[in-house]
Amino acid sequence: MKTNRRTFVAGASAAALLTGKSVAFAQKKYSDGASDTEIKIGHTNPYSGPASAYGVIGKTIQAYWKSVNEAGGINGRKVNFITYDDGYSPPKTVELVRQLVEQDKVLCTFNTLGTPTNTAIHKYMNAKKVPQLFVATGASKWGDPQHFPWTMGYQPDYHTEAVIYAKHLLANVKDPKIGVLMQNDDYGKDYWEGMKDGLGKEISRVVKHVTYEVTDPTVESQIIQLKDSGANVFFNISTPKFAAQSMRKAGDIGWKPVIYLNNVSSSVASAMKPAGFENVQGVMTAQYLMDPTDKQWDSHPDMKLWVDWMKKSNPGASLQDASNVFAYSVSFLMHETLKKCGDNLTRENLMKQAANHQKLKVPLLLPGITVNTSPTDFYPIQAVQLSRFKGETWELFGEVMHAESS
Amino acid sequence: MPPFPKKWLIVLLVLGFVIPLLNPLLPDIVSSYRLFLVSTMIIAAIAVLGLNLLTGFNGQISLGHGAFYAVGAYTAAILMDQYDVPYYATLPIAAVVCFVVGYLFGQPALKLEGHYLALATFALALSVPQILKYKWLEGITGGVQGIVLSKPEPPFGLPLSEDQWLYYYCFVVMVVLFWISHNILNSRSGRAMMAIRDFPIAADTMGINLRLYKTVTFGISAAITGIAGALSASAIAFVAPDSFNIFLSIKFLIGLVVGGIGSLAGCVVGGIFYVLVDNSAQALSTFIKNDLGLQFDLSAYTVFGVLLIALMYMMPMGIVGGVHAAVRSLRGSKAPAPSERPAVAASKPAASRQGH
Numbered sequence: 142m143k144t145n146r147r148t149f150v151a152g153a154s155a156a157a158l159l160t161g162k163s164v165a166f167a168q169k170k171y172s173d174g175a176s177d178t179e180i181k182i183g184h185t186n187p188y189s190g191p192a193s194a195y196g197v198i199g200k201t202i203q204a205y206w207k208s209v210n211e212a213g214g215i216n217g218r219k220v221n222f223i224t225y226d227d228g229y230s231p232p233k234t235v236e237l238v239r240q241l242v243e244q245d246k247v248l249c250t251f252n253t254l255g256t257p258t259n260t261a262i263h264k265y266m267n268a269k270k271v272p273q274l275f276v277a278t279g280a281s282k283w284g285d286p287q288h289f290p291w292t293m294g295y296q297p298d299y300h301t302e303a304v305i306y307a308k309h310l311l312a313n314v315k316d317p318k319i320g321v322l323m324q325n326d327d328y329g330k331d332y333w334e335g336m337k338d339g340l341g342k343e344i345s346r347v348v349k350h351v352t353y354e355v356t357d358p359t360v361e362s363q364i365i366q367l368k369d370s371g372a373n374v375f376f377n378i379s380t381p382k383f384a385a386q387s388m389r390k391a392g393d394i395g396w397k398p399v400i401y402l403n404n405v406s407s408s409v410a411s412a413m414k415p416a417g418f419e420n421v422q423g424v425m426t427a428q429y430l431m432d433p434t435d436k437q438w439d440s441h442p443d444m445k446l447w448v449d450w451m452k453k454s455n456p457g458a459s460l461q462d463a464s465n466v467f468a469y470s471v472s473f474l475m476h477e478t479l480k481k482c483g484d485n486l487t488r489e490n491l492m493k494q495a496a497n498h499q500k501l502k503v504p505l506l507l508p509g510i511t512v513n514t515s516p517t518d519f520y521p522i523q524a525v526q527l528s529r530f531k532g533e534t535w536e537l538f539g540e541v542m543h544a545e546s547s
Numbered sequence: 548m549p550p551f552p553k554k555w556l557i558v559l560l561v562l563g564f565v566i567p568l569l570n571p572l573l574p575d576i577v578s579s580y581r582l583f584l585v586s587t588m589i590i591a592a593i594a595v596l597g598l599n600l601l602t603g604f605n606g607q608i609s610l611g612h613g614a615f616y617a618v619g620a621y622t623a624a625i626l627m628d629q630y631d632v633p634y635y636a637t638l639p640i641a642a643v644v645c646f647v648v649g650y651l652f653g654q655p656a657l658k659l660e661g662h663y664l665a666l667a668t669f670a671l672a673l674s675v676p677q678i679l680k681y682k683w684l685e686g687i688t689g690g691v692q693g694i695v696l697s698k699p700e701p702p703f704g705l706p707l708s709e710d711q712w713l714y715y716y717c718f719v720v721m722v723v724l725f726w727i728s729h730n731i732l733n734s735r736s737g738r739a740m741m742a743i744r745d746f747p748i749a750a751d752t753m754g755i756n757l758r759l760y761k762t763v764t765f766g767i768s769a770a771i772t773g774i775a776g777a778l779s780a781s782a783i784a785f786v787a788p789d790s791f792n793i794f795l796s797i798k799f800l801i802g803l804v805v806g807g808i809g810s811l812a813g814c815v816v817g818g819i820f821y822v823l824v825d826n827s828a829q830a831l832s833t834f835i836k837n838d839l840g841l842q843f844d845l846s847a848y849t850v851f852g853v854l855l856i857a858l859m860y861m862m863p864m865g866i867v868g869g870v871h872a873a874v875r876s877l878r879g880s881k882a883p884a885p886s887e888r889p890a891v892a893a894s895k896p897a898a899s900r901q902g903h
Contacts, residue, residue, distance in 0.1 A: 189848050226829045231790045232783045236587060243580035257693060261785040264695060325680060326691040354677060
């Protein structure tokens with residue numbers, strides 16, 4: 142009894158000592174790029190060049206961190222957000238990211254934009270063990286913690302999205318004959334692979350598969366080919382300009398298939414309106430963010446907050462542009478992740494916290510969609526809701542669908 | 548243009564060889580990142596050298612050297628990726644492939660002069676990214692996904708970091724290529740090349756085979772630019788069609804014009820210039836916006852353009868030509884004013900004597 146008690150006391154005090162020590166040790170741990178006063182985050186974005194339309198994302202993210210700093214920073218530390226223009230050129234991205242990691246000594250990179258550009262730094266970031274967080278591309282390769290434990294995506298990957306379309310059309314369209322229009326690059330192929338996986342044995346339902354190059358002036362001849370194939374389902378994997386052209390052409394030549402449009406082109410302003418509202422009634426897409434043109438969100442607290450924030454901190458930016466919604470939501474996730482790190486701002490802990498979000502509510506995600514990650518799940522958002530175009534806006538229908546990407 | 552003084556050349560070479568060794572001693576000043584940056588400058592200088600042989604010394608204008616750069620890079624990448632060829636062995640193969648491509652392209656291009664040739668090469672540069680994505684070639688080029696490679700590792704257990712080794716690798720290749728080019732230019736063939744540039748009819752009368760010289764020059768030029776491409780594939784460790792857009796060819800031309808057309812030293816200056824300005828243009832535009840309080844965004848390309856115009860206005864013969872002119876006007880009132888450009892050739896012997 143006595144000895145037991147003594148051992149217990151000794152053990153308890155030892156434990157207390159150890160925990161006390163480890164708490165003291167856990168207080169304030171820093172990797173490169175973090176200190177008592179500052180957190181350095183690196184970023185690359187095409188502000189110039191062929192993909193400069195994405196430049197608004199970088200500007201909104203800059204505005205976000207500025208407003209965070211004005212409100213006192215994160216746990217008392219200011220965010221030093223360093224953003225460079227890579228012009229969507231992979232060699233340039235390599236050079237700039239090396240500058241960020243080796244010269245500027247950032248804690249991590251965040252939301253670097255583009256699939257080829259991120260591919261070029263993928264190996265480097267993982268060799269250097271620097272977090273490459275919430276990259277701005279929907280390719281499915283960013284969620285591979287086994288081989289690339291320092292890289293994480295953000296948006297639902299293209300593959301998952303296409304699987305959802307395939308499942309929906311098999312369940313809802315009678316005797317589907319599918320025509321596919323695809324942009325001939327990795328983004329197009331990721332969707333196409335997803336469609337094939339989703340169709341599985343029904344792959345023979347695809348009667349025609351045509352492609353275009355992003356430099357093509359028009360896709361009209363492709364649409365005529367699709368119509369001639371007798372397809373009654375049109376799976377439209379194209380960026381906004383081509384999405385608008387293709388759906389307008391389909392309307393003009395009297396082809397009335399069931400249209401599944403990839404989320405990339407769901408913008409009312411840049412795709413649906415130029416296609417002509419009369420041509421896009423009933424078009425379906427999958428969404429995960431609130432569309433700023435959708436009237437039903439006007440009174441939603443998230444949207445109100447966002448509009449106020451935009452007016453105050455990001456004046457001059459478009460309130461119609463879904464890119465600004467995207468930038469705000471992904472910045473919020475980064476903000477939350479850094480907050481969770483507390484005073485332990487090491488790269489290891491940052492990755493650990495990024496892979497440790499359970500049902501995190503991120504503003505402007507559709508109701509019912511939350512961010513979930515784990516050490517084996519590096520896809521933060523994997524749920525979407527289908528919506529159908531009606532009148533001049535999207536209308537959500539059905540349930541939020543969760544999909545596990547293969 | 549007067550040749551570069553030998554004394555200085557040796558000093559520069561020794562410095563170029565010794566400074567990277569300081570990397571472990573002064574990790575902040577001679578940082579790995581800066582070594583990498585200098586390596587990219589060296590690669591740019593080699594690419595500009597290739598273009599200069601063609602445009603500066605042979606008078607054929609090319610807007611499409613990015614295409615040969617891409618061919619070189621992809622040749623190296625495919626060899627390393629599919630056939631496990633060691634990275635150093637890819638250089639001669641890339642050079643041969645690019646020579647053949649350049650030679651063949653030079654055949655029909657012979658019929659084109661001046662800006663017609665420029666347009667034909669421009670078309671070549673525009674089409675290369677599309678060709679790389681073509682589905683029949685996708686199996687080996689990796690299509691739009693490109694090819695991810697490994698960085699070259701220091702051989703024989705040399706105590707060098709990856710970046711140090713990459714630097715030496717590029718540096719040695721550059722020195723060899725410049726030495727070869729120097730010898731070509733100072734040979735009968737080199738004089739024939741320049742004679743064709745200056746007065747094709749006279750050159751023809753003197754018995755120079757225009758057809759042969761023009762196509763072979765095209766081939767050599769493409770080969771050297773292709774070697775630069777192969778080096779870049781090793782340095783960046785990734786190739787993708789997006790890396791070789793039309794801006795790349797334009798940048799080579801900018802490097803050439805800024806450095807100095809028809810000058811070997813100009814190639815190095817041009818290579819340094821375009822990497823440096825490309826990097827600092829954005830910093831400069833942010834500086835103008837935030838610190839000088841300009842209310843609108845100035846894109847990096849605008850800054851780049853303004854710099855170019857200013858430079859062309861002040862130094863129409865490129866930086867090397869401008870420096871020579873400045874040195875001459877400082878050294879004595881007898882020397883011709885910098886604005887009298889035709890006098891450059893006449894003053895050549897005098898200037899080179901002064902250099903020693």
